[in-house]
Amino acid sequence: MKIFVLFAFAAFAVVVFSGRSEVSQANGRYSTGSIDAPTGVRSTVNLYATKVGVYWDTVRGATLYRIYRNTANDANTATDVGTSAGNYYFDLTAVAGQSYFYWVRAENSVTSSSFSEPASGRRANGNVFPGPFPPLDPPPSPSGNSVTAAKASLGKALFWDEQLSSTNTVACGTCHRPEAGGRDPRTLFGDLASRNPGPDGTPDTFDDIFGSPGVPKNNADGTYFDSPLFAYRPQVTKRRAPSYLNTGYSPNGLFWDGRATGEFRDPLTNEVLIAAGASLESQVLGPPVSDIEMAHGGRDWTQVAAKIAAVRPLMLAEDVPGSLRNWIGGRSYPELFEEAFGTPEVTPARIAMAIATHERQLFSDQTPLDRWGASIEQLTPQEMNGLSLFVNKRCIDCHTGSLLADNEFHNIGVRPQLEDRGRGAISNNPVDDGAFKTPTLRNVELRGPYMRNGQFQ
Structure with a gap:
């Protein structure tokens, strides 16, 4: 109870x-x-x-x-x-x-x-008083990638375009769905299609991970080959996909281990383009060149950008909303990049900056929690009982603030720490082994199964 x-x-x-x-x-x-x-x-x-x-x-x-x-x-x-x-x-x-x-x-x-x-x-009648869960304000934009409507719309198109993958089967939006709280609705506990056999390589054991199906093992020429763990089926990620909603508030990096830092570097030149606050931009650079998530073996960002420059936007998508379809208006990606950035070059950095701009606009600031924090409406008796337990059982120690998350990394003993070093593999500090980033509890009702390995229902 x-x-x-x-x-x-x-x-x-x-x-x-x-x-x-x-x-x-x-x-x-x-x-x-x-x-x-x-x-x-x-x-x-x-x-x-x-x-x-x-x-x-x-x-x-x-x-x-x-x-x-x-x-x-x-x-x-x-x-x-x-x-x-x-x-x-x-x-x-x-x-x-x-x-x-x-x-x-x-x-x-x-x-x-x-x-x-x-x-x-x-505007409602209410007052924002100091408390543990103040209403959520919009996330800041980093210097060097301000939010514009055109850039956000371009990012929206790229986010949902399966042509960003080598196999034309996986978009960013395949694994991150707003109606599922920003997670992958294909991830189901006990489901073969979303099962990774875990560190021991044997399915149906306690270390199994329920993640996101990506791409089969494939080559640059479009041929597929047999994977020892997945045969010719889509490979499954080694961690459950975190939500992409409210990710504009990430001072300590994105991904479960925080490896996508606030310093954004050009993937071609390694030049620092944005010094801080650009975890979203950095995060975009990973999946399109991951040979588990979206890529063929050895794919690089030069190949990703060249492909996007040559394809028709959302050519494979179904049910494209009229709003986005009208803004695209039959134009090519270079033409869309010209409206968003001023010139038509399709570059890896611009792809990342556009998708990050789209994601930065996705913040859930109209919840009952926000209205309660602003004294607009009261919680139900059941919610008040839950709040009391939440505080007294010390859930609030990690799940606090507007995001219900402290943005820190903790080892809470879900699995033995050396099965997946988590933050320790990034910091190279053994103290961080087995530590993972605290997820926000906003939209949590929609996001099961839970934890980084998808083992909790």
């Missing part, structure tokens, strides 16, 4: 993402003489105690978006309250309890659009 109540407390940190965390939409046409008005404009009602969130879809050719506000449904007398280069804006000057209408106009160096359709928004 205690476990159930604890889970009830953790589960109230689950959120269904607003449209901004899915796909940035667009209206399709652009010329130097005109630009379309933003579509899909929406704003929050009683979700934040300190602001109103306004969101919209990417407009092809826009470099800036200007936000207007009025207490009456009249754009002509609306007040300019700010600008954003991305797909969202937070109005910090809204008065609590006052209903507003919001409009957005798209701009570039040549022209600006007409007003969008209005969206109604209202």
Whole structure:
């Protein structure tokens, strides 16, 4: 019963993402003489105690978006309250309890659009008091890779494009699904397709790992060959895929062992492109050249970039949302890179920066936990009981703060530490052997099976 109540407390940190965390939409046409008005404009009602969130879809050719506000449904007398280069804006000057209408106009160096359709928004009555779980604010962007709507939309296309893999069968989004809390829904405890036999190489033993199916063993010429552990089946990763949601808040690196550091280096030249805060960019560089996850043997980033430059965006994808399809508008990847970066070169660093920008916009800040932390609404009795257990059983020692995670590495004894050294293999410090990064508990209800080996249901 205690476990159930604890889970009830953790589960109230689950959120269904607003449209901004899915796909940035667009209206399709652009010329130097005109630009379309933003579509899909929406704003929050009683979700934040300190602001109103306004969101919209990417407009092809826009470099800036200007936000207007009025207490009456009249754009002509609306007040300019700010600008954003991305797909969202937070109005910090809204008065609590006052209903507003919001409009957005798209701009570039040549022209600006007409007003969008209005969206109604209202800041909630509430107060943010000091506490263990303050509401989540947006993640910062590193110097050198600021968020723009065009870059995020390009990153969205790349994230879901199976052509990023050697076999045209695996996209980033294959293993990281928003509806599954950012994890891989194919990972199932006891399932043959997601079973890695673990360090002893023998299936159906206690060290088995339930991870993500990747690619079969394959060569650059497209031929497959037999794997000792998986034959001609997709190989399975040696760790369960962590969530990609809320990963913009990672001061100590990404992956279970933190090996994707905040220093982002060009994979071709090793030049430091971003000195700090770029764990997302660094993380992108791993899977496309992993011969388990997405690559043929010996694949490098020159080959990855050359392939992306030559293929039609999302050519293999089904059910591409009209928003993203319209923004792409039949263009090639070099043309999309030109809109996002200013020139058409498709480079490894730009691929990483675009995907990281898309991921940086995926933060779940509209949960019941956030509303409770802002005194907007109360927890249910069951959630309050769970909170009490969560604190008294010292879960809060590691799962604390806005993310319900301390971003540190701990060995909690899931398996013998030398089976997988975890952080110790990165730090080369035996003290870190068997230590893994504390995962956030946001969206935890959607993310089973649990732990880095997928052994807990």
